[in-house]
Amino acid sequence: MLTYTAPWRDMHFVIEELLALPRQWAAMPAFESVDAELARQVIGEAGRFASEVLLPVDASGDLEGCHLNDGAVTTPRGYRAAYAAFVDAGWPALACTADSGGQGLPQLLNTALYEMLAACGHAWSMYPGLLHGAYECLHRHGSPALRERYLGKLVSGEWLATMCLTEAQAGSDLGLVATRAVARADGSHAISGSKIFISGGDHDLTDNIVHLVLARLPDAPAGTRGLSLFLVPKRLPGADGEALGARNAVVCDSIEHKLGIRGSATCVMRFDAATGWLVGEPNRGLAAMFAMMNASRLHVGLQGLGHAEIALQNALAYARERVQSRAVDAEGAGPHPIVEHAAVRRVLLALRARVEGGRMLAYRAAHAIDLAEHSADADTAARERTLAALLTPLAKAVLTEHGFACASDAMQLWGGHGYVHESGIEKTLRDARISMIYEGTNEIQAIDLLVRKGVADAGRGLGLLFDELEATLPAQALHAPAVRRAIGAMREALLAIIEGAAGDAELPYRVAPDWMSALGIVVYAHGFACADAVAAQALAAGSGDAAFYGAKRETAAYWMRFMLPELDARLRCIEAGSFALPRFDAR
């Protein structure tokens, strides 16, 4: 079974030493009371919750799975108690504003929390994982009456929420949503239709579940411009002012038998003229949902980071313990612990680089969301809004690719033992795979990043990102020249794509995945160049933590030597994008 220790040292490095966030929070009215000490406290408590409360029920929850009886879902043993502890500790309210009963802390801290929840209990974390998105959605777009009735319960975690978007025929293409909403005289709507892949559509963790449902009004235009958002509770308000009245006409018809996250109930939900209330404007449902899009995508990216971290920790522990064969260059005749073998050290270093690079990206993206919302300076807020819009699809896709790849690479160190349930790592592999798919497949993220946000604004947003990367690169940093060259190459490639797209509209779609991979490599390289400069300075100053800073410099050097060369391959594939991809009608 896997173990987990909160990676607080690296978290502190990114938060305090690399991004200097406590100083930035001090300049933001919403966070002026948040200092390094408070952040450390929150992260420490979150790590304890994850490793001491969640991890112990994670593997058993996977074996046990969820069960559906008479329309009611039972979660695995231990899930209810863990959720009660989560609510008692006030975690749901962490990043909700104080005026809604929240603690008003930065998204950054919620980010660290969810990284650790995902590492120790991805399946379980699916239930509260939607809370924040539902909160944002209601907070911004709900009517006063809806906010009054539902917001406090969501902030406290007393009730949980779902996002009911997907239908059998409408996955990536929400324009095909067919669920109908018909107005009633009392101002409510009757919602009818069937939704699939609804995480936490039913469960036994809370008394009520607040479904946010995309549906179509009778006179709505076709496509995504005809979607409206409705709040449909599992239980209606009581007639006598009680919070919980009769059951609404929402039923969980079945749950999926999935590759992973088996403790998370993935439901088919049937709405039979269920009572719902409009959230936001008619036909503007997607806009209301976009309010939560950046935060949700980042959360999925954090799952990848969590998977990569727990894979690294356990691969390292196993490699130190498992003894096989003589290692060249190791002392004595052997057999040696496999951590002495070059092939194993290479794998471990590659795991560490993806974890630490991913953390720098994810935390920078989270901070961009915080600045976009709370910066005292309007120009900064506007710039960070652009950065957040670019960094979140990037983080979602790149971190989830890494999460899955790290689980797979780590498994390899166990050999046959890794393929067996007892090792724990095969579960990480299964869980990690979904993050590449949901909340928009990684291919959709690539198109969002390059086509919708890159080419559509003639590259201005991405140019701003490149400016930011260049501006934050320490001039004297060892790796600055290589990173500057890489950024220059990315600018050129983008320009070529934008020019090419003028005569070949499909071009950016063909090269989007390569473009996104390339950007990921460069953004990580930028992070490592900055981290290396910080570590070099700390070492020069005779810091007491020489082992940490030394390892950080080695990881940075690894990225430059072994991953940056990958950039050229990606750029050459982008150049080859003029190649008209064959059609598959006739094979």
Add this chain to the structure above:
Amino acid sequence: MLTYTAPWRDMHFVIEELLALPRQWAAMPAFESVDAELARQVIGEAGRFASEVLLPVDASGDLEGCHLNDGAVTTPRGYRAAYAAFVDAGWPALACTADSGGQGLPQLLNTALYEMLAACGHAWSMYPGLLHGAYECLHRHGSPALRERYLGKLVSGEWLATMCLTEAQAGSDLGLVATRAVARADGSHAISGSKIFISGGDHDLTDNIVHLVLARLPDAPAGTRGLSLFLVPKRLPGADGEALGARNAVVCDSIEHKLGIRGSATCVMRFDAATGWLVGEPNRGLAAMFAMMNASRLHVGLQGLGHAEIALQNALAYARERVQSRAVDAEGAGPHPIVEHAAVRRVLLALRARVEGGRMLAYRAAHAIDLAEHSADADTAARERTLAALLTPLAKAVLTEHGFACASDAMQLWGGHGYVHESGIEKTLRDARISMIYEGTNEIQAIDLLVRKGVADAGRGLGLLFDELEATLPAQALHAPAVRRAIGAMREALLAIIEGAAGDAELPYRVAPDWMSALGIVVYAHGFACADAVAAQALAAGSGDAAFYGAKRETAAYWMRFMLPELDARLRCIEAGSFALPRFDAR
């Protein structure tokens, strides 16, 4: 659920048009009666068996798994009937020599058979999959008495076999094997110890199981030079000359709960002074096993090819059927089948390239094994023995990486539907993962290829492979110049590694995985350059099969444009191999 159609068109292309094997078989005394017509017949029948008999019990077998009761393993429903049909059709005997009761057909045809068995029933194919290795082992090293008693039963498939190598503490490092063998007065040995990860250690498919067990004689030296091989049957011969007598002291203690291949019983086997007979010389057990090593590794590579093929076929079918969103450059307003979308076509093309490139490599490796054994020309046989020794670890590692990656890439096209059991593709992903691990992890293959077989003989063997690649490249082929440059770069890189290793013994171990990836890219590129030339000629000659040849040329072009650039990244990582990988003692 997945469907499967035998990829006979591409198989015929590789066998007849690319490698011209019928002509080569005609020149080999052992195969002079094998012509194209017979090969087509065998492949056709094999494809029908795989798709009509195996595939229908594959997904249900995964859900049902194996069960252990009182030391007896029950396989999933349908497995027994499928095995009986397999034996009745004579498949076990396909590539066994006629003097042992076999059909004496080329390994190449066994290769095509096992590619399709793995695609349609990887778990089931584990049971007969070990037959051929056991046959080779006994055929070459067994005493006349053992051959007399066991060989015929294995050739017919009436009895099945296992390979008992791994122990809890001895995985990649067989030198740590602790199972003991003590001689008895009657010439047999008493075998005692515990073996893990024994595929088909017990099952209900045959009345008897022939275990080939690595164990250590009392006076044996430590390490791999002290291992002897023993034949230990589940049931002993009857005292009265009956084939089946008393149960031997071999017990299945438990079966593993695994990520995939759940229909295959992976057993912990306990030997309690079980009766066994020495196979080959004392302390030369590993040498006896090496007899089967190339064939076994190639079989595992074929699993990767089978997984990639079934992933491609089903991804393509799903992409044609699933309608989502408007595709740029497609006709009409949409929504279109996702096969029209550029991102999907890119994935499909990448799948096809790995399948077709993998088939060229696997079949060439199988033919090398055939030539090494049966060429009428001693020089050819010697050269092909070297090529087989290099191509099999390459095929094992590269094809299994591709099998897993293709299953994962294909799953992405299903979106959330792919994550659910009903799609079938999540099972392919789970099954495919083990092939990267067993029969020597892919990291071990890389070390075998570069260190044991490359650096150790100062690059002579690999030089011979490069010569072969250059000599078989059609001079006028469109892609010949690019491939020739790539081969040149590989020669230089090898030279640099050999020179570097003189002063830095760990260097080749550090760069082995990159070297193997690089070689895979180049060998596939060579295959595609040749295939493109054949296709171009067929098109110029006005062949009737223009769609097939046109697609082949597109696939070849894809490999050159999108995969060959990856070679430079790998070569730069190899250059960076001088980087001393950090040690992980102190993190």
